[in-house]
Amino acid sequence: MxxxxxxxxxxxxxxxxxxxxxxxxxxxxxxxxxxxxxxxxxxxxxxxxxxxxxIQYCVICHNISDKSVCSICEGHKRDRSVICVVEDLPDVLAIENTNQYSGLYHVLGGVISPIQGIGPDELKIETLFKRIDNPSNDVQVKEIILALPATMEGDTTSFFITRKLKDKGLNISSIARGIPVGSELEYTDEITLGRSILTRIKYSAE
Amino acid sequence: MxxxxxxxxxxxxxxxxxxxxxxxxxxxxxxxxxxxxxxxxxxxxxxxxxxxxxIQYCVICHNISDKSVCSICEGHKRDRSVICVVEDLPDVLAIENTNQYSGLYHVLGGVISPIQGIGPDELKIETLFKRIDNPSNDVQVKEIILALPATMEGDTTSFFITRKLKDKGLNISSIARGIPVGSELEYTDEITLGRSILTRIKYSAE
Incomplete structure (x- = not known):
């Protein structure tokens, strides 16, 4: 033009x-x-x-913040024994919007992607291990929830973190993958449907 | 959020x-x-x-310009006897890109739209009439090409300008509406197809 x-x-x-x-x-x-x-x-x-x-980044969780420690890490009502690991800020916003989570976060700033040349050193992974070893406010971390994207890169990152943490005696979980609420089975792709059968949840009669 | x-x-x-x-x-x-x-x-x-x-607007054609007179109005190779009336800058760029037009432009800055409260006074229509009455460089304007959008508002604006200019002895035309080049007849909407039959173009055997 x-x-x-x-x-x-x-x-x-x-x-x-x-x-x-x-x-x-x-x-x-x-x-x-x-x-x-x-x-x-x-x-x-x-x-x-x-x-x-x-702009500043929280020195604890690396979330975007106006101050050196973000409002979530500072919050008095948050459960300091749980850390949810996410890729970036939009994921924090999405999880906060559900009102189902009251723990802390750890923002990696990306996921491991050999194709794009992003290794563990390019991400804020080391500081996650440091947080677990030296917890702030002296509250021991008991659980890590991996809320990373359901992609090859996300899975690789989850696997990497899980392996590094395996001897620390933590509960490590990943957010559930399965059929989205409101979806029809017949329109779900076979990988998601297959996984949702493998990771089926037991109903209790009580 | x-x-x-x-x-x-x-x-x-x-x-x-x-x-x-x-x-x-x-x-x-x-x-x-x-x-x-x-x-x-x-x-x-x-x-x-x-x-x-x-940013400045050309004092003659109201196109966006770095100077008080735009490069098209200033151009020595342009045919000053033809003015193409358009709604806004992207239309000028689109027509220039065809390399099929060497006349001048007049940018209205919109089209008449009673619903949005845009009447002739909100547009640069009066200056078009002044350009025709007092031509720059003393080259008499002979032809007006209306290249306004193929909408109700565009047609209303074309009709308004045509009626105001009817006694000036000018050639007034509108750009052709019809089947776009490369399109199939069966996928063309009926109004376009109907118009293209009414405004059919005579083939000459020469």
Whole structure:
């Protein structure tokens, strides 16, 4: 595309660097900003610059935070004996939204992926082991819940962590994989269905 | 969603004001920027601020421009006797990309839409009539091509402009509506197909 203005061209080229946004969408967003009043663009850019310059990561769980220790790690009502290991911030948000979990988190910042050149050293795995050995507030960690993606990379990461922790006497579990609530059996892929039979849950008559 | 950081919350809320971007996409884009180095965010915000503060509109055709007269209106090779009327900048880019048009443009900045409260006075229509009455470089305008969207609003705008110009002795045309090149007849909607029969083009045997 030949743009009539260098300013438009620069804006479109920068916006289209964002994942999932092509040149046409970038142009649409650019023209939208031009049609809005100037404070709209300034509010957007200020928010982005503020974020990039002032963001911190919790020194304990590596979750994004405004302070050096995040509100979850600081929380008085959280169960400090359980740590849920997740890939990234959206997973923390998703689990928090369920209101089913009151323990702590550990954000790896990714999963092991040899193809993308991501090994254990590129992730925040070592600090997880340190947390278990030297627990904060002197509350012993008893359980690790692995809530990593149901992919080859996620499974590899879970396997790696499980093997490293095998002699620590911890309860290690993975979140259940199976048929999503509300789904029909016939439309479920065979791997999920097969796993859900293998890992079936016993009903008690009581 | 409850965000662990006010900075993230602000960034997500500002990004999700953009058209077609919801909270989840906004969060994904925000986390992407956080994973990149700081200059990436600064380049993006600088481009947006520069654009918003320094953008100009061509005083003749209202196209976006770096200068007070855009490169098309200034161009020596353009045919100044033809003006193509379009809704907005992307239409100019699309027509320029065809390499089939060498005249000038007139960018209305929208189309007449009573539902959205957009009347002729909200658009750059009056300046089109002035351009025709007082042509720049003293080249008389001979032809107006209406290249407005094939919608009710686009047709209303075309009709309004045509009626206002009816006594000026101009050639007024609209871009052809019909079956897109490469399309099958059976998959074309009936209104398009019906119009394409009514506005059929005569083949000459020469």
């Amino acid at each position: 030949n743009f009539p203005s260098k300013l438009i061209e620069d804006a479109v080229s920068e916006i289209s660097r964002l994942p999932g946004i092509g040149k046409k969408t970038a142009l649409r967003l650019t023209l939208h900003l031009l049609k809005q009043k100037e404070p709209v663009t300034i509010a957007l850019t200020d928010a982005l610059i503020n974020l990039r310059k002032n | 409850n965000f662990p950081s006010k900075l993230i919350e602000d960034a997500v809320s500002e990004i999700s004001r953009l058209p077609g971007i919801g909270k989840k996409t906004a969060l994904r884009l925000t986390l992407h920027l956080l994973k990149q180095k700081e200059p990436v965010t600064i380049a993006l915000t600088d481009a947006l601020i520069n654009l918003r503060k320094n």
